[in-house]
Amino acid sequence: DAGVIQSPRHEVTEMGQEVTLRCKPISGHDYLFWYRQTMMRGLELLIYFNNNVPIDDSGMPEDRFSAKMPNASFSTLKIQPSEPRDSAVYFCASSFGDVLQFFGPGTRLTVL
Amino acid sequence: DAKTTQPPSMDCAEGRAANLPCNHSTISGNEYVYWYRQIHSQGPQYIIHGLKNNETNEMASLIITEDRKSSTLILPHATLRDTAVYYCIVRASGSSNTGKLIFGQGTTLQVKP
Numbered sequence: 001d002a003g004v005i006q007s008p009r010h011e012v013t014e015m016g017q018e019v020t021l022r023c024k025p026i027s028g029h030d031y032l033f034w035y036r037q038t039m040m041r042g043l044e045l046l047i048y049f050n051n052n053v054p055i056d057d058s059g060m061p062e063d064r065f066s067a068k069m070p071n072a073s074f075s076t077l078k079i080q081p082s083e084p085r086d087s088a089v090y091f092c093a094s095s096f097g098d099v100l101q102f103f104g105p106g107t108r109l110t111v112l
Numbered sequence: 113d114a115k116t117t118q119p120p121s122m123d124c125a126e127g128r129a130a131n132l133p134c135n136h137s138t139i140s141g142n143e144y145v146y147w148y149r150q151i152h153s154q155g156p157q158y159i160i161h162g163l164k165n166n167e168t169n170e171m172a173s174l175i176i177t178e179d180r181k182s183s184t185l186i187l188p189h190a191t192l193r194d195t196a197v198y199y200c201i202v203r204a205s206g207s208s209n210t211g212k213l214i215f216g217q218g219t220t221l222q223v224k225p
Contacts, residue, residue: 044218
């Protein structure tokens, strides 16, 4: 069992560039979650999917952020254009049912 | 709003039991208590959860008071690898509350040699 896989693990980009974060959930899980963690705001839920359908995106900070889940084994979180305040660690998590979430190792994003 | 209150930090000697408290005085009857931890630079890891009975697994024990307004996570023999931020979360099961894990600031547990 490989667990939740995220890529890249580290991303450094310049302000204004597009950033795409990727996540492969655990096989068989039907929920997928995107979180963001910063020192100031802690761990925040951005959006989650059930059976590839977005259920709640109320945590997405603004229109620059978008997330997709084209199939059960892949999801992306895109930021366009990126800003320095988007610098954070982004976690993807998955679960079978809505109870126990398994987190990936995270992507550390730095926007210069 | 995290709905829980935890001390910001605690120390524990290696090999001793670590007892991490959590207050959740506004907990509802259908809300479970979940504990996760986050070791530095890693994603959060599920530890244990319970509704009203005490629970034990290979990682920890969860003691919930009879009135359910507080709970304690017990790591029976803390090791240096247990140094982490521990999050106490209350959440109802069921479709109307699906997915919502609200992480507060947690308790930073430092296990010392």
